Amino acid sequence: QVQLVQSGAEVKKPGASVKVSCKASGYTFTGYQIHWVRQAPGQGLEWMGWMNPNNGGRNYAQRFQGRVTMTRDTSISTAYMEVSMLTSDDTAVYYCARVVVVAATPHIDYWGQGSLVTVSS
Amino acid sequence: DIQMTQSPSSLSASVGDRVTIACRASQSIGNYLNWYQQKPGEAPKVLIYAASNLQSGVPSRFSGSGSGTDFILTISSLQPEDFATYYCQQSYSTPTLTFGQGTKVEIK
Numbered sequence: 298q299v300q301l302v303q304s305g306a307e308v309k310k311p312g313a314s315v316k317v318s319c320k321a322s323g324y325t326f327t328g329y330q331i332h333w334v335r336q337a338p339g340q341g342l343e344w345m346g347w348m349n350p351n352n353g354g355r356n357y358a359q360r361f362q363g364r365v366t367m368t369r370d371t372s373i374s375t376a377y378m379e380v381s382m383l384t385s386d387d388t389a390v391y392y393c394a395r396v397v398v399v400a401a402t403p404h405i406d407y408w409g410q411g412s413l414v415t416v417s418s
Numbered sequence: 419d420i421q422m423t424q425s426p427s428s429l430s431a432s433v434g435d436r437v438t439i440a441c442r443a444s445q446s447i448g449n450y451l452n453w454y455q456q457k458p459g460e461a462p463k464v465l466i467y468a469a470s471n472l473q474s475g476v477p478s479r480f481s482g483s484g485s486g487t488d489f490i491l492t493i494s495s496l497q498p499e500d501f502a503t504y505y506c507q508q509s510y511s512t513p514t515l516t517f518g519q520g521t522k523v524e525i526k
Contacts, residue, residue, distance in 0.1 A: 330513060341520040342454075342462065342505055347513045356513055359419075392461055396513075402468035403509040404452040408461035 319393030
């Protein structure tokens with residue numbers, strides 16, 4: 298069965314960086330886009346960007362440009378997202394998600410369990 | 419950028435009620451509209467894709483309609499397990515995805 302298993306919770310100080318991993322199993326890793334979505338406490342879902350695991354192509358939401366890097370290691374079917382220059386506003390649960398195209402419409406069909414990142418001095 | 423606006427932001431309803439949630443796009447997005455349900459402490463799950471297609475395994479009391487800029491999620495008879503937050507999401511500008519701000523469905 299398809300699974301996306303993310304790395305555990307992290308506590309970081311302001312100004313630091315955090316790297317979250319997302320290990321895929323149960324499907325061909327290079328066949329589907331991986332997107333990253335975050336959710337601050339009590340808030341809604343915020344799309345951060347996406348990556349094509351096949352060729353490494355990527356695109357980030359404008360507000361994260363210059364601060365977010367998405368990478369992958371196809372040998373272990375794992376995607377990574379690194380956020381730098383953390384502030385308290387980056388405290389959130391970070392999700393990786395697989396996008397599938399059905400009826401010509403992309404949508405997220407599988408989500409990781411989420412990784413809580415807390416930024417605190 | 420395409421903006422997605424949901425209404426209402428929250429609602430109170432009773433078991434058995436018919437519930438509708440609206441989602442409006444800032445420009446026409448055809449039928450590139452998906453609906454997700456999220457319960458506290460869980461990842462979201464897709465209910466409806468391409469505006470009106472029911473995801474496999476989702477109860478038939480959920481339905482979606484609309485095209486262009488205006489969309490509706492309907493729950494025909496609210497069940498206890500349906501109390502959750504619902505999000506619309508556009509994929510017209512894929513790979514960029516945009517979510518609405520969410521609608522919280524609470525028990526009256």
